[in-house]
Amino acid sequence: MGSPRTTLAIVGLIGWCCAPARADDYYVAPAGDDDNPGTLDQPFATVERAETEASAGDTVLIRGGVYAFSSTTATVGVSFTKSGSQNQPIRYFAYPGETPIFDLFELTPQQRVTGLDVRCNWIHIRGLEVRGVRQLVVGDSWAVRIRGDHNVIEHLDVHDNEAPGIFITSGESNLVLNCDSHHNYDPLEDGGNADGFGCHSTGAGNVLRGCRAWENSDDGYDFINAAGACTVEQSWAFRNGWIPDTNMTGANGAGFKSGGYGNPPNTPASGAAHHVVRFNVAFGNRSIGFYANYHPGAIDFLNNTAFDNPSNFDMRTAGSPSSHTLRNNIAAGTGNAIVSFNGGTDDFNSWTLPVTVASDDFVSLDKMQAYAERGADGSLPAMTLARLREDSDLIDKGEDLSFPFAGSAPDLGAFERGLAPPVDPTDGGVPDAGAGTDSGAGGAAGAATAGAGGTAGAAGTTSTQPPGDMPDAPAMQPPSAGTMSPPLAGAGGAGSLAAGNDADASGCGCRVAASARSSHALLGASGVLLLVALRRRRRRVRMAR
Numbered sequence: 238m239g240s241p242r243t244t245l246a247i248v249g250l251i252g253w254c255c256a257p258a259r260a261d262d263y264y265v266a267p268a269g270d271d272d273n274p275g276t277l278d279q280p281f282a283t284v285e286r287a288e289t290e291a292s293a294g295d296t297v298l299i300r301g302g303v304y305a306f307s308s309t310t311a312t313v314g315v316s317f318t319k320s321g322s323q324n325q326p327i328r329y330f331a332y333p334g335e336t337p338i339f340d341l342f343e344l345t346p347q348q349r350v351t352g353l354d355v356r357c358n359w360i361h362i363r364g365l366e367v368r369g370v371r372q373l374v375v376g377d378s379w380a381v382r383i384r385g386d387h388n389v390i391e392h393l394d395v396h397d398n399e400a401p402g403i404f405i406t407s408g409e410s411n412l413v414l415n416c417d418s419h420h421n422y423d424p425l426e427d428g429g430n431a432d433g434f435g436c437h438s439t440g441a442g443n444v445l446r447g448c449r450a451w452e453n454s455d456d457g458y459d460f461i462n463a464a465g466a467c468t469v470e471q472s473w474a475f476r477n478g479w480i481p482d483t484n485m486t487g488a489n490g491a492g493f494k495s496g497g498y499g500n501p502p503n504t505p506a507s508g509a510a511h512h513v514v515r516f517n518v519a520f521g522n523r524s525i526g527f528y529a530n531y532h533p534g535a536i537d538f539l540n541n542t543a544f545d546n547p548s549n550f551d552m553r554t555a556g557s558p559s560s561h562t563l564r565n566n567i568a569a570g571t572g573n574a575i576v577s578f579n580g581g582t583d584d585f586n587s588w589t590l591p592v593t594v595a596s597d598d599f600v601s602l603d604k605m606q607a608y609a610e611r612g613a614d615g616s617l618p619a620m621t622l623a624r625l626r627e628d629s630d631l632i633d634k635g636e637d638l639s640f641p642f643a644g645s646a647p648d649l650g651a652f653e654r655g656l657a658p659p660v661d662p663t664d665g666g667v668p669d670a671g672a673g674t675d676s677g678a679g680g681a682a683g684a685a686t687a688g689a690g691g692t693a694g695a696a697g698t699t700s701t702q703p704p705g706d707m708p709d710a711p712a713m714q715p716p717s718a719g720t721m722s723p724p725l726a727g728a729g730g731a732g733s734l735a736a737g738n739d740a741d742a743s744g745c746g747c748r749v750a751a752s753a754r755s756s757h758a759l760l761g762a763s764g765v766l767l768l769v770a771l772r773r774r775r776r777r778v779r780m781a782r
């Protein structure tokens with residue numbers, strides 16, 4: 238046995254060797270210098286310089302201001318290549334209270350451009366604005382491209398790109414949280430590939446949550462050609478399918494294109510993915526709210542609210558019956574409730590129940606609410622749009638799908654009246670370490686709030702306070718489909734969509750809907766050029782502000 242002094246020394250040595258590495262902070266600022274040490278007072282100029290210093294567990298704090306990228310040869314704005322680790326991600330966060338703007342407009346190689354390229358695992362990006370990615374050759378550019386695992390992309394504002402907004406092209410278990418993607422339009426493909434969000438990976442477990450997509454020329458969300466299962470929840474899609482800020486036809490115009498492999502389907506060898514679409518809102522999209530896009534196999538459409546889309550739910554198949562599950566959904570306003578249902582489960586929906594759907598079911602149908610600013614933490618704006626009134630007959634009419642609810646049963650639609658707001662996702666539902674286990678954590682929080690019952694219901698019926706909020710992500714899978722309802726007859730509706738094979742996993746070989754092409758053909762080449770010139774000028778003006 239050694240002396241006390243020796244023992245202490247050994248303990249000290251153990252303590253030293255096993256203590257977690259100290260997490261460091263690095264700073265980046267528009268007026269910084271990459272020769273600086275990266276401190277608050279002497280920040281770096283570029284995120285990539287900070288990345289060379291950062292290790293797992295470290296945080297890079299990015300000051301507000303414009304980071305303008307300019308090159309005729311570089312094809313990527315920021316390439317993230319260094320991985321963090323589980324529970325110790327590398328964080329790239331906006332400095333608190335500030336907005337770093339990544340402006341890619343002067344990145345003009347005669348090649349495809351990527352604004353932010355995430356090629357690593359276990360990183361967490363938060364609070365950035367990404368704009369101006371150009372399309373200079375045919376084929377997709379990308380505003381934000383994800384091709385790694387277990388990354389969290391949070392509170393990004395991705396807009397005015399000639400490209401899809403946030404695309405997961407490979408990788409698994411990524412979480413896209415509280416992001417906005419809007420005014421994206423790819424002129425060289427007639428708008429046919431600029432979706433707000435895409436999940437097109439062979440990897441499973443990718444989740445989009447708390448997002449908004451609007452004024453994108455193609456779709457709001459698109460899961461086409463994803464061999465891995467994707468989930469989109471608590472997210473909104475509105476006014477997609479037009480050339481942004483115009484009433485000129487863009488491309489497909491679905492709010493949530495929830496799967497598919499073309500028509501006829503080119504189904505992956507692993508089988509059709511089982512996607513989940515729940516607690517979402519789609520309104521005013523050019524053609525469809527929620528779209529199955531010929532998907533073989535099963536998609537779960539649960540507790541969604543669609544209104545004022547030409548077809549609110551379109552379940553078209555390529556011939557063979559599908560096995561989708563539609564439950565607890567609302568179709569309201571103008572447009573067909575559901576078209577082309579062909580196999581699966583369709584019950585406990587507003588169109589299958591003995592209920593009436595009218596404007597007096599809702600606290601508000603003022604669509605402008607959906608454009609409101611997010612909370613400082615990135616949460617969706619509180620709104621009364623599409624929330625049910627206390628006396629609506631759509632309340633407590635849903636089937637218990639094992640999600641938290643208030644009252645005697647779940648309500649129909651995306652918002653459960655009387656349910657307490659979800660736990661702040663930044664300290665409860667989402668671990669900083671990545672997306673891998675986030676839904677489990679969220680589910681636990683949700684269950685706790687459900688236990689509290691109608692506390693939030695006390696909010697009453699004033700029109701300025703939301704009567705409740707969306708449930709957090711449930712931990713459990715929805716129960717499997719139960720009894721089948723008689724399929725509804727397809728009502729036709731907006732039948733102009735092509736197969737929609739417009740975004741493949743590699744982001745290339747993309748075809749545009751024939752209808753979109755033909756509509757632009759009417760414009761003529763000079764019209765398109767004029768349009769592009771106008772948009773670019775408008776963008777410059779917007780950015781100069």
Ligand SMILES: [Ca+2]
Pocket residue numbers: 429430431432455456459489494739740
């Ligand atoms: Ca699309």
Ligand SMILES: [Ca+2]
Pocket residue numbers: 592593594595597598629630631
């Ligand atoms: Ca009613």
Ligand SMILES: [Ca+2]
Pocket residue numbers: 632633642643644645646647648653654
């Ligand atoms: Ca209820």
